[in-house]
Amino acid sequence: MKNIVILISGRGSNMEAIIRARDAQAWPARIAAVISNTEKAAGLATAEKAGIFTQAVVKKPGEDRQLYDARLAEAIDRHKPDLLVLAGFMRILTAEFVRHYEGRIVNIHPALLPAFTGLHTHARAIEAGVRLHGATVHFVTPELDAGPIIAQAAVPVMPDDTEDELAARVLEQEHRLYPRAVRWLVEGKVRLEAGRVVLDDSINFPAGYMLIGDFS
Ligand code: GRF
Numbered sequence: 264m265k266n267i268v269i270l271i272s273g274r275g276s277n278m279e280a281i282i283r284a285r286d287a288q289a290w291p292a293r294i295a296a297v298i299s300n301t302e303k304a305a306g307l308a309t310a311e312k313a314g315i316f317t318q319a320v321v322k323k324p325g326e327d328r329q330l331y332d333a334r335l336a337e338a339i340d341r342h343k344p345d346l347l348v349l350a351g352f353m354r355i356l357t358a359e360f361v362r363h364y365e366g367r368i369v370n371i372h373p374a375l376l377p378a379f380t381g382l383h384t385h386a387r388a389i390e391a392g393v394r395l396h397g398a399t400v401h402f403v404t405p406e407l408d409a410g411p412i413i414a415q416a417a418v419p420v421m422p423d424d425t426e427d428e429l430a431a432r433v434l435e436q437e438h439r440l441y442p443r444a445v446r447w448l449v450e451g452k453v454r455l456e457a458g459r460v461v462l463d464d465s466i467n468f469p470a471g472y473m474l475i476g477d478f479s
Contacts, residue, residue, distance in 0.1 A: 265292040265345040265449050271299050272353040275306015276434065277371055277441050281348065282313050284442035292449040295342035298335070300354050316342070332360040346448055349403065350441070358405035366455040368403040369448065371441045373433050375399060375415055380408035385429045388420060396420050396429060398437045400444040402455050411460045413453055416440040 267285075269278050275297070282294055297310035302319040310317045320338050322331045339347060349370040361368065374384040376399040379391075388396040397417040404410040416436035420429060447453040452463035 266295040266343050267292050267346045267348055267445070267449070268295055268339050268342050268344040269297045269310075269348045269350050270339075270352040271297060271304050271306040271350050272301060273304055273306065273351050275304065275309050275350065277350040277437055278306050278348075279309050280438035281350070281442050281445055282310070282315070284446065286313075288446065290446055290449050292346075295344065296339070298338055300335075300352065306351075328355075328357050329359065332357045336360055336363055346445070348441075348445060355407060356403070361403055361405045364403070366402065367448075369413065369444070370401060370403050370408075370410070371437055372399045372401065372408050373430070373437065375417060376401060376408055376412060385433065386426045389424055389426060389429060394420055396433060398433050398440055400441055402460065411455060411458060413447075413460055413462075414440055414444045 267281075269281065271278050278297060284290070285292060285294060294310075294313075294315050296316045296318065297307065298317070299307055299319045301321060304319070307317045307319065318338055320331075320335050344364075345367060347364045347368040349368070352370075372380070372384070374380070374388065375395065375397045378393070379387050385396070395417045397415055399412055400414045401408075401412045402410040416439065418432045418436055444453070447463070447466065452466055454461045
């Protein structure tokens with residue numbers, strides 16, 4: 264049985280999708296803890312309701328990133344994580360923290376990386392006039408939104424899309440993509456070898472617009 268720890272900062276809808284998929288598909292894994300950097304994260308209540316241990320590790324005034332990340336890692340490591348899942352965790356992590364979890368820390372980014380790293384991805388996609396946008400699940404490396412890509416889902420950008428409409432279209436796919444990728448990781452079907460993503464042969468290229476693969 265593998266231990267998953269999920270980090271959130273907000274509503275936690277991706278976290279919820281992962282909890283549901285784990286329960287429905289009986290993964291050989293437990294969600295050992297959901298940890299947030301703020302007590303205000305709505306997702307903490309959702310996780311509690313699902314009977315999952317929750318904790319907020321809040322930055323103290325004047326505390327630097329190294330010290331905060333060390334406290335965060337301590338809180339995480341109590342749960343002996345095999346996999347650390349960032350699901351809307353809105354803090355930039357120190358290189359030391361990321362290295363500590365190398366090969367077992369993943370993130371979902373709401374854009375087709377390497378396009379649109381950083382914030383406000385949906386508005387920037389509309390502004391740039393791209394026809395395809397989407398989401399990316401990737402291993403986390405010290406450089407922001409630049410880790411090896413595990414899976415991507417693409418959606419069309421419609422001519423009159425508002426930022427909210429496009430965000431909702433992407434989010435719907437995030438909720439399909441992230442649980443699928445996390446399940447592969449739990450089952451050992453995805454590995455990081457020498458900085459490259461290796462997918463098991465049993466993962467077939469799926470039909471449709473959800474494009475899964477290692478495009479790194
Ligand atoms: C998602 O769009 C995710 O891609 C990004 O932050 C958002 C988190 O949403 N990293 P939620 O908290 O999972 O609902």
